[in-house]
Amino acid sequence: MITNYRDSYSELDERIRSRLSPEFLFFRAYNEQEIGQILQQRREYAFVPSCWDEDAFKEVIEKCAEVNDIRIGLFLMREAGNLAEEKGSRRIIDEHVALSIQKVDDFHIKPKEGLDEDLQVILEMIRDHTGKRIGDIFAAYCEMGGELSYKSFQRRILKLEEAKFIATEKQSGKEGNTTIIHHIPNRKLTEF
Numbered sequence: 731m732i733t734n735y736r737d738s739y740s741e742l743d744e745r746i747r748s749r750l751s752p753e754f755l756f757f758r759a760y761n762e763q764e765i766g767q768i769l770q771q772r773r774e775y776a777f778v779p780s781c782w783d784e785d786a787f788k789e790v791i792e793k794c795a796e797v798n799d800i801r802i803g804l805f806l807m808r809e810a811g812n813l814a815e816e817k818g819s820r821r822i823i824d825e826h827v828a829l830s831i832q833k834v835d836d837f838h839i840k841p842k843e844g845l846d847e848d849l850q851v852i853l854e855m856i857r858d859h860t861g862k863r864i865g866d867i868f869a870a871y872c873e874m875g876g877e878l879s880y881k882s883f884q885r886r887i888l889k890l891e892e893a894k895f896i897a898t899e900k901q902s903g904k905e906g907n908t909t910i911i912h913h914i915p916n917r918k919l920t921e922f
Contacts, residue, residue: 762795769794769803777811781820786810786827793831806830845893848878852886853913856896860913864898867911887911 760768769791773782790810794803809830814822845853852871859867868883878886887909890896899910 759798760800762791765795765800765803766791768800769807772804773807776807777822781811781814781822783821783823786822786824789824789827793834802834805834809833845895849886849890851876852883853890853895856890856911857913859911861910864909864911 769787773787790803790806793806794800806827810822810826813826813829814820817826819826851874855867855871855874859870864884864887868880871878871883876883887896887898891898895914897912897914899912901908901910
């Protein structure tokens, strides 16, 4: 009976250990076919059947696949539908998609104005010091009167990178490891 208890204990211990060890999940990007299926499904939910010209819809899928962001495709679909409705058209055609692509040139995942004040200040610092090391940018931030600690500053950098306002690049050199930060200017959809 003690043997069974020890076996059960070792199994329990193994199960607990497996729950505590980190596992990484990697999500691959959607390919064009998958993007088409997702947008097709959304089209069925949101639009009247047969209102889309198939060539116009393919254009939306292609632009979405170029950027590799489903949100752009959804934005294009909504804008093209709104444009068709404004013009009194019962079908969404290439012309509506082309005009919606022009509108998406100003589309950004998160508008800069929607950022917290400290993130806006840090983003401006990065814009002025793009291509420099994180330590140099932090020093300039402190000279300007910034009150964040270095660790808090790093967390803000991570938030800006996740929102695609900046890009970071890890480098190793004589002085050790560092991160180079690059400001990403607002790009137009046609630049992708």
